[in-house]
Amino acid sequence: MAVVRLNTEQITDWASFHQVCKEAFGFPDFYGANMNAWIDCLSSLTEDDGMTRFVISEDEMLHIEVTDTKIFIRRLPELFQTLIEGSAFVNSRYQEEQKKPKISLVFL
Numbered sequence: 001m002a003v004v005r006l007n008t009e010q011i012t013d014w015a016s017f018h019q020v021c022k023e024a025f026g027f028p029d030f031y032g033a034n035m036n037a038w039i040d041c042l043s044s045l046t047e048d049d050g051m052t053r054f055v056i057s058e059d060e061m062l063h064i065e066v067t068d069t070k071i072f073i074r075r076l077p078e079l080f081q082t083l084i085e086g087s088a089f090v091n092s093r094y095q096e097e098q099k100k101p102k103i104s105l106v107f108l
Helices: 014-025 035-040 069-075 077-096
Strands: 002-006 063-068 105-108
Touching: 002 014, 002 105, 035 077, 069 077, 077 105
Parallel strands: 002 063, 063 105
Antiparallel strands: none
């Protein structure tokens, strides 16, 4: 089981969200810092292509631990909703390829 912690205390806006994600997930230097790039990077979790620091098997999931969730929701509701929708979109990509979903969100 792969686990990554998304420290929401460090997130104050869209730019910091993408910076925190880049560091946490190990996105490449050329990461575009937008949700399309975020989705593309996390759609490569089973590939060893350098898009994330994680390479998981077909039966594994990446558990994203979202810290201070209640506070994060109050501070940045749009960003929180986008995190959920982006994760769901990544999982739908895997399902379209007849693969199991790869992302789970754990709210702390």
